[in-house]
Amino acid sequence: xxxxxxxxxxxxxxxxxxxxxxxxxxxxxxVALTTDVVRNGRSVVGFGFSSVGRFGQGGLIRERFAPxxxxxxxxxxxxxxxxMMKGEKPGGHGERCVAVGTIDMALWDAAAKIADxxxxxxxxxxxxxxxxxxxxxxxxxxxxxxxEDDLSRLKxxxxxxxxxxxxxxxxxxGAAPLARDxxxxxxxxxxxxxxxxxxxxxxxxxxxxxxxxxAEALRPxxxxxxxxxxxxxxxxxxxxxxxxxxxxxAAGEALFSAAEAKLLDRHGGLRRDxxxxxxxxxxxxxxxxxxxxxxxxxxxxWRRSAFWPHGGHLFGLHVASALGLGGTEVNPSSFPPFGGLxxxxxxxxxxxxxxxxxxxxxxxxxxLDRLFxxx
Ligand code: MG
Numbered sequence: 570x571x572x573x574x575x576x577x578x579x580x581x582x583x584x585x586x587x588x589x590x591x592x593x594x595x596x597x598x599x600v601a602l603t604t605d606v607v608r609n610g611r612s613v614v615g616f617g618f619s620s621v622g623r624f625g626q627g628g629l630i631r632e633r634f635a636p637x638x639x640x641x642x643x644x645x646x647x648x649x650x651x652x653m654m655k656g657e658k659p660g661g662h663g664e665r666c667v668a669v670g671t672i673d674m675a676l677w678d679a680a681a682k683i684a685d686x687x688x689x690x691x692x693x694x695x696x697x698x699x700x701x702x703x704x705x706x707x708x709x710x711x712x713x714x715x716x717e718d719d720l721s722r723l724k725x726x727x728x729x730x731x732x733x734x735x736x737x738x739x740x741x742x743g744a745a746p747l748a749r750d751x752x753x754x755x756x757x758x759x760x761x762x763x764x765x766x767x768x769x770x771x772x773x774x775x776x777x778x779x780x781x782x783x784a785e786a787l788r789p790x791x792x793x794x795x796x797x798x799x800x801x802x803x804x805x806x807x808x809x810x811x812x813x814x815x816x817x818x819a820a821g822e823a824l825f826s827a828a829e830a831k832l833l834d835r836h837g838g839l840r841r842d843x844x845x846x847x848x849x850x851x852x853x854x855x856x857x858x859x860x861x862x863x864x865x866x867x868x869x870x871w872r873r874s875a876f877w878p879h880g881g882h883l884f885g886l887h888v889a890s891a892l893g894l895g896g897t898e899v900n901p902s903s904f905p906p907f908g909g910l911x912x913x914x915x916x917x918x919x920x921x922x923x924x925x926x927x928x929x930x931x932x933x934x935x936x937l938d939r940l941f942x943x944x
Contacts, residue, residue, distance in 0.1 A: 570613075570683060571643050574603040575635035575672065576944045579625030584713040586902035591716075596625040597907065598668075600635075601944035602675035606683050615679025616931050616941040619671040620851035620880045621904045622822075629668035638672060646676040647695070650857040666825040666854045673855020674884050678928040687930060688884070689923045692891035696860075699873075699893035704920040706896030708768065708793070709733070710881050711903045712740025712757065720756045727760035730901060736919030737766050737793055739898070743774030747783055754790055764791040773797045773823060777806035784814040794819040794845050802829075808838025819845035822879040825853050827865040834869050841870050845895070849879040850888050863892065881908045883930055887923045906936035 577600045583592030597619040606613045619626050634653045638644065641652035653669050681691035689703060709730035715722040723740065730738050738761045742750035754769060761767040769792060775783060780799040787795055794817040799806035801823035811818055821833055830848065833839065846866060850859035863876060874895035878885045881900030889897035899921065900908025911924045911933030924930040932938045 570679065571605040572602055572638050572641075572676075573605050573612075575630070575639065575675075576601045577627050577630045577635070578944060579627045580940070582621060582904045582907060584903050586905060595622070597621060598625040598627055598630060598671050599941060599944060600630065600671055600675050601941060602672065602679055604679050604683070608683070613679050613682050615675035615677070615682065615928065617671050617674030617676075617678060617884075618907055619667050620849050620882065621900070621907065622879075623664055623667050623852060626664060626668035626671055629665050630671060633665070634668050634672055644676070646673065646680050647857055649673065649676055650854060654854075660828075662825040666858065667852050670851035670853065670855040670858070673857070674851055674929070677856060677884075678931070682928040685927050687923055687925050688887035688928055689890040692887065696891065699891070703890050704917060704922045705886055705889045705894075706737075706919060707735070707886070707899045707916070707921045708737035708739055708896065709735035709901050710739045710898045711900060712738065712753070713903065714741060714744050714753075720752065723753060724756050724760060726902065727757055731760055733901060734916030734919065735899075735901070737761070737768070739768040739770055739793075739796070741772055742769045742783070743771035747779075747786060750783070751786060754787065758790065765793045768793040768796060768819070770796040771798045773799065773801055775799050775806075777803065777809060780806050780810050781813055784810045788814055788816065792816055796820070796845075796847065797822055804833065804836035804838075807833075808836065811838035811840065811844070817843045817845055819847050819877070822847035822849060824848065826858065827861040830862045830865055831869070834866060834871070841872070841875070844875065846871065846876050847879045848876070850885065851880060856888065859888070883911070883923070883934075886910070886921060887929060890923050906934055906940060909934070
């Protein structure tokens with residue numbers, strides 16, 4: 570296929586489902602990628618967005634990556650990375666990795682639509698079937714601190730997760746004094762009481778001493794994992810945490826290349842028998858970059874089941890299913906309309922199955938379909 574047009578728009582997103590809570594200024598880029606392939610009298614269009622957490626990438630997409638891809642002629646999604654990165658130097662990823670990953674998502678959506686396959690099936694065909702079941706273990710992610718009535722609103726949110734069929738959940742800590750966060754964890758554990766059913770995410774907020782103090786305080790809680798406990802490149806602090814915390818820790822969400830993954834493995838004190846790798850396929854230059862990370866870490870003795878990609882959206886679900894990863898994040902209520910599963914999706918024993926819609930299946934989320942079509 571040839572890419573003939575890429576349109577981008579930067580849109581506001583909120584960590585909260587409640588529109589009355591100030592969204593906080595976070596954005597993401599949405600793209601519509603038009604191909605020269607025609608089906609049923611219409612050009613096939615792929616859609617993508619910049620996952621969540623790292624802002625829109627409009628300038629980079631419009632000025633560098635979209636023009637190169639359009640100029641490249643016929644492209645395959647696995648080879649488009651090279652076309653987009655023409656002339657770019659290694660290292661210093663900044664957020665160009667997110668811009669490239671945004672277009673990559675739309676490329677895969679288009680390619681799978683052209684093949685008339687859901688993305689997970691298309692990826693299995695392209696990458697080799699891992700023999701993995703299509704149902705993916707998932708957890709409901711959210712639990713951001715509410716500006717008012719935090720504990721009662723947190724519990725309401727988690728009850729909705731539980732009542733929708735989720736058996737695992739993740740909440741945020743790190744934005745308040747530790748005692749207040751421990752009260753959040755205790756409140757959340759009332760709704761998700763089983764050991765290994767509740768994770769906490771410190772959003773890379775702690776300095777070294779605070780990270781160690783939080784790890785020691787959380788050690789008795791039997792958490793599913795302790796995530797993003799310090800600066801993503803502070804491997805000293807990360808390894809100091811694993812020295813005092815014997816439960817699983819999760820890291821890698823804000824690292825973007827195989828070289829950085831190798832550094833995390835070499836210096837972060839992670840344990841291959843229990844810890845979790847969060848690399849976001851969209852933020853790592855898209856699927857080609859993510860596959861390099863998976864291959865690198867497998868070559869260093871990591872299990873594929875250690876990978877639980879960050880993002881919380883449909884693309885991550887297809888990738889986790891096709892690659893046979895441990896599971897994936899789902900944002901049932903945060904970052905609407907980008908998070909969560911397709912409208913009306915039903916979980917089975919805490920697992921989610923990607924839809925049979927061609928491509929990523931964004932069309933299965935009504936509000937998201939309308940947003941993309943507006944492009
Ligand atoms: Mg995180």
